[in-house]
Amino acid sequence: MGIDTLQRPSSASQKPSQSNKVRWGELEEDDGEDLNFLLPPPLVIGPDENGVKKVIEYKFNDEGNKVKITTTTRIRKLAKARLSKRALERRSWPKFGDAVHEDVGARLTMVSTEEILLERPRAPGSKAEETKVAGDPLSALGKGGAVLMVCRTCGKKGDHWTSKCPYKDLAPQPEGFIDKPATSETTAAASGTSKGTYVPPGARGGAERPGQEMRRRNEENSVRVTNLSEDTREPDLLELFRTFGAVSRVYVAVDQKTGMSRGFGFVNFVNKEDAERAINKLNGYGYDNLILRVEWATPRAN
């Protein structure tokens, strides 16, 4: 047989109707030259009435010589012969459980039809939200006001939470820790003068002490960034602004329903000077495909 009579035994030639899309599983490893096209196509004989099938194929061995490989298989009988003795033995075991009512081999796996609803616990209008509104005993009590609301910052009771405290923006003076824990009694006496009494941080000097300078927290150095592209996220903003100095917070407004960016955000700097430099450099700066607007933010309304 001359070499010029050989056909290429590729799968592509056997399936001309298939498109020329490459399937990664069929990709050849491309180390070395692919000489397989020099070999005769594999020849399949049978299976005959006894289930005997022969495959004759040619390959190059490691030395680069052409070798002929003949594989003879007996289809059904071989399949059975492959089963181990233990596997054959297991076939005679009595069925149990639900399988008792099944045909032999009919079904090994049951398909569950149980419906499982997934919901975001905090989504507006979710069941979790509804039950909270309807059944929360605390919200009913809250109508009377003054229930258990003791501000940690100023120690006042019944008025506001810590986050709403009028003093919350005032930095407490660094002071020694007083090791007696707060009780309802001592908390009520928070503004008192007795020794060893717990005094809430906001009340330890500063807030009520005359002559003491009260430092504002860095909420002041809040920079508003608008005209952000849709896919700008907080890490991106941080990357952009951190070159000007320590950033204490980044925030990108996101539509709660769609998860899309609303195109603006805030960056807070530890130092006012850094914020100022960022504004000067970045306002009008081209970012992604848009021109940023960077300005001082006006304080958020509650």
Place this chain on the structure above:
DNA sequence: CTTGAGCGG
């Protein structure tokens, strides 16, 4: 067009 969500002893 365009200034923030959410938590709780």
